[in-house]
Amino acid sequence: MGSLNETRIDYSVHPRVNSTDPVPPRPRPSVPAHVISSDQEAIEVAEGLAARFREGAALRDREGLLPIAELDAYSQSGLWSINVPKAYGGPEVSYATLARVIAIIAAADPAIAQITQNHLAIVATVDLDGTEEQKRLFFGQALAGLRYGNAFSELKSKTVAAFETKVHFDGDEAVVNGEKFYTTGALLSHIVPIVGVDEAGQGWLVFADRDQPGLTVTNNWSSFGQRTTASGSVRIENVRVPKVRALKVTSFDHPTVGGPVSQIIQSAIDAGIARGAIDDTIAFVSTLSRPWIDSGKDKAGEDLFTIAAIGDLKIRLHAAEALLDIAGRAIDAARADSTLEKVSNATVRTAESKVLTTEIAILATNKLFELAGTRSTLAEHGLDRHWRNARVHTLHDPVRWKFFHVGNWYLNGTHPPRHAWN
CATH class of the missing domain: 2.40.110.10 (Butyryl-CoA Dehydrogenase, subunit A, domain 2)
Known part of the structure; x- marks a missing residue:
C-alpha cells in the first residue's frame, strides 16, 4: 500500500494540482533516453519503475503533487518509445506487451500511466499518417526522450469528435x-x-x-x-x-488500428487500477482488518466469505487481463495486414477487453472497503484513491456502447465505427 508518512514537502520541487503558480515547461533531456531492446526488457523495466512509483502514489494523490521526477525517469527509461517501428530505430514491441506495460505502471499509479496514453497514441498516429520526413522527425524525438502531451478534446463542442479549433x-x-x-x-x-x-x-x-x-x-x-x-x-x-x-490525419478514413491502439491503452489502465486495488485489499485484510464476529475465525483472512470474494476478484481480473492480451495480438495482426475484417476484429476484441477491465476496476475498488472494513476508509491509508481513479477513468468512453458494437458485429456482421474512442 502507498505510504502517507511523508510530512515535509517542498512544493517548489513538487508543484500541486490547481496551484495558482505556473508550471514552467520541462527542460529537454540532456542525454538521449534508453532504447528498449525486447518485449521482455520492456516488462522488466516497467516492473522496476512501478515499484518506485507505488511508494509515493498515495501521497501524491492526497497532496495533489504532480509526478515530475517520476515522469522524467519514466520517459528516460525507453518505455515511451516502445511502439516506434524497428525501421526507424525503435523496439516495435507487441501491442500485447505495450498493454501489459501500461497495466503494470497503472497498478502502481494510474495517473502516471494515463499521462503516457496520448504520447503512445500519437506515436501510432505518426506511424499511420506521417510522411517519411515526419516519421524521421517525430520518431526521432520520441527515441530521444521527448514527451508528447495532447490538445485534442474540447469542453464546449457538441461531441468529442467535433473540433472547433x-x-x-x-x-x-x-x-x-x-x-x-x-x-x-x-x-x-x-x-x-x-x-x-x-x-x-x-x-x-x-x-x-x-x-x-x-x-x-x-x-x-x-x-x-x-x-x-x-x-x-x-x-x-x-x-x-x-x-x-x-x-x-486520415487514418480513420480507412481501416487502420488507430482506434484500437488508443482504446487498448485505456483498457490497460483500468486493468492496472483493478490489480492495484486487489493487491491493497489483500494486504489490508491480511494485516489490519479484524475478523467479523460471526465468522468464528481468529484472522480476517480466514473468513470464508472474504476468501471466496478474493477468489472471485482474482478470476475476474485474470479474465480481463487475458482479453487484454488477446486484443493486443489482434491489433498486431491488423497492423500487419489492415483489412477491414482484421481491423474490425481488433476493434471488437479491444472493446471486449474494455468492458471487462471497466467492470473489474469498479468492482474491485468497491469490494476493497467491503472486505477490508471501516478502518480501511481512514484518510491515513489513502485507499479511496482507487475508487475515485476507477470511477473517473472508466468514464473515458462509455462501455454501454461497447456492448452494442460487439453485439452488432457478432449478430449482424456490422463493422464497428472507426474513431479514437472505439
Missing part, C-alpha cells in the same frame, strides 16, 4: 487557434500535438513546442479522480509551426 496555412507555416480541455500530459510535456480542422473540415495534428508563443497550458484539472494527471486546459492563440510539423 482551426488550422490554416500561411506560407510555410501552419497557424492554429482554439481552446482545449482534458489535455492529459500537456502540462509536463516537451511538445503539445494539437488537433484542429482546416476550412474543408480536414483534421490535422499540429506539433507545437510546450513553450511556443501563443500556447498557454493551465493546471486547472479539478476532478476527484486521476488527480495528478494535470488534465487541464490549453489555449491556442495564433500558434505557428513549420508545415512539416502539421500532420494530416
Whole structure:
C-alpha cells in the first residue's frame, strides 16, 4: 500500500494540482533516453519503475503533487518509445506487451500511466499518417526522450469528435487557434500535438513546442479522480509551426488500428487500477482488518466469505487481463495486414477487453472497503484513491456502447465505427 508518512514537502520541487503558480515547461533531456531492446526488457523495466512509483502514489494523490521526477525517469527509461517501428530505430514491441506495460505502471499509479496514453497514441498516429520526413522527425524525438502531451478534446463542442479549433496555412507555416480541455500530459510535456480542422473540415495534428508563443497550458484539472494527471486546459492563440510539423490525419478514413491502439491503452489502465486495488485489499485484510464476529475465525483472512470474494476478484481480473492480451495480438495482426475484417476484429476484441477491465476496476475498488472494513476508509491509508481513479477513468468512453458494437458485429456482421474512442 502507498505510504502517507511523508510530512515535509517542498512544493517548489513538487508543484500541486490547481496551484495558482505556473508550471514552467520541462527542460529537454540532456542525454538521449534508453532504447528498449525486447518485449521482455520492456516488462522488466516497467516492473522496476512501478515499484518506485507505488511508494509515493498515495501521497501524491492526497497532496495533489504532480509526478515530475517520476515522469522524467519514466520517459528516460525507453518505455515511451516502445511502439516506434524497428525501421526507424525503435523496439516495435507487441501491442500485447505495450498493454501489459501500461497495466503494470497503472497498478502502481494510474495517473502516471494515463499521462503516457496520448504520447503512445500519437506515436501510432505518426506511424499511420506521417510522411517519411515526419516519421524521421517525430520518431526521432520520441527515441530521444521527448514527451508528447495532447490538445485534442474540447469542453464546449457538441461531441468529442467535433473540433472547433482551426488550422490554416500561411506560407510555410501552419497557424492554429482554439481552446482545449482534458489535455492529459500537456502540462509536463516537451511538445503539445494539437488537433484542429482546416476550412474543408480536414483534421490535422499540429506539433507545437510546450513553450511556443501563443500556447498557454493551465493546471486547472479539478476532478476527484486521476488527480495528478494535470488534465487541464490549453489555449491556442495564433500558434505557428513549420508545415512539416502539421500532420494530416486520415487514418480513420480507412481501416487502420488507430482506434484500437488508443482504446487498448485505456483498457490497460483500468486493468492496472483493478490489480492495484486487489493487491491493497489483500494486504489490508491480511494485516489490519479484524475478523467479523460471526465468522468464528481468529484472522480476517480466514473468513470464508472474504476468501471466496478474493477468489472471485482474482478470476475476474485474470479474465480481463487475458482479453487484454488477446486484443493486443489482434491489433498486431491488423497492423500487419489492415483489412477491414482484421481491423474490425481488433476493434471488437479491444472493446471486449474494455468492458471487462471497466467492470473489474469498479468492482474491485468497491469490494476493497467491503472486505477490508471501516478502518480501511481512514484518510491515513489513502485507499479511496482507487475508487475515485476507477470511477473517473472508466468514464473515458462509455462501455454501454461497447456492448452494442460487439453485439452488432457478432449478430449482424456490422463493422464497428472507426474513431479514437472505439
